[in-house]
Amino acid sequence: MNGDETFSREDRKFMKAALKQAEKALLIGEVPIGAVIVSEGKIIGRGYNRRNTDHTTLAHAEITAIRKANRKVGDWRLEGCTLYVTLEPCQMCAGALVQSRIDRVVIGAQSFKSGCAGTLLNILQNNEFNHQIEVDSGLMQEQCTEILQRFFKDLRRRNKMRKKEKAAGEDGSGEDGSGVPGAGDPGAEEGGKQSFD
């Protein structure tokens, strides 16, 4: 984990762009994670988490950013590029970054659930692989953590409300009139299950 002072003004600019992507995820009710890929001072790929919306394992912010950057450069190799991401990459995204031969990864917040840039495992810098990545962590960590905390706090609040409504429904006093015990509310289940790991 580096201190915030080790980063350049340009680094900060691009992490802000990644945070803007995370805001997009927040707007559609997804865990707010965003990423951008930069080549020669320009953003060539953006992505934000859309896993529940798109119903695909692959809709993580980093994977989308890699796909778009690949299209932009017309190559599966992203040599010379840097990825900025608001949350430490998981095992899939870290692996994809190694495969892309990207030069550098700059991380905002740490992931204790699935972080594979040093927290649970360090896939980005494993000497057994044919490519290792320069990793700088902790840039705008507070903002990157805050947006996640805001999301999960709101989710817990909504789940609590849903449970209350459901209990009222099971008493037969619910306004929707279903009143079927165990009928379930897919929205509530989805919400209750929402995590990022």
Place this chain on the structure above:
Amino acid sequence: MNGDETFSREDRKFMKAALKQAEKALLIGEVPIGAVIVSEGKIIGRGYNRRNTDHTTLAHAEITAIRKANRKVGDWRLEGCTLYVTLEPCQMCAGALVQSRIDRVVIGAQSFKSGCAGTLLNILQNNEFNHQIEVDSGLMQEQCTEILQRFFKDLRRRNKMRKKEKAAGEDGSGEDGSGVPGAGDPGAEEGGKQSFD
């Protein structure tokens, strides 16, 4: 590494289907790797390596199979499914499989360059993660290895021929008449660089 006798007739049938996918990669000059995903005895996703053809980091056999299976079931989770793949998954594909919550992975040949199902690392069965996968390796290992060997042998032969042609061209005796030293042949370079790691 399990012996071939530990596998069922159904396992063999699905590995054959994965090999059929690998043949498709071979036909377009890609490293021949194929995969299928099976749910309740039916194939719900197929994929083969198209990395150089599609110019994307993500065009590995397993990733394509996951994307298609996700679409089929309408969920990012592939619980209850099995992936059959001709070559041990790399760090990206192993990570994606963990993220997909797939139940089981059956592997043909071992990958000494990037295998992350036990060879270099075991991402599929890491207890730090929130999901571990049942792994069975060595099914139809000979056929899965043979198709790769055939591809690389042919590639080396073609590269040798290209080098000879290029040398003749540099002597000014080449039929294409370019005769420019160092002008390069992108096809030859691509071929020469072709690997899967």
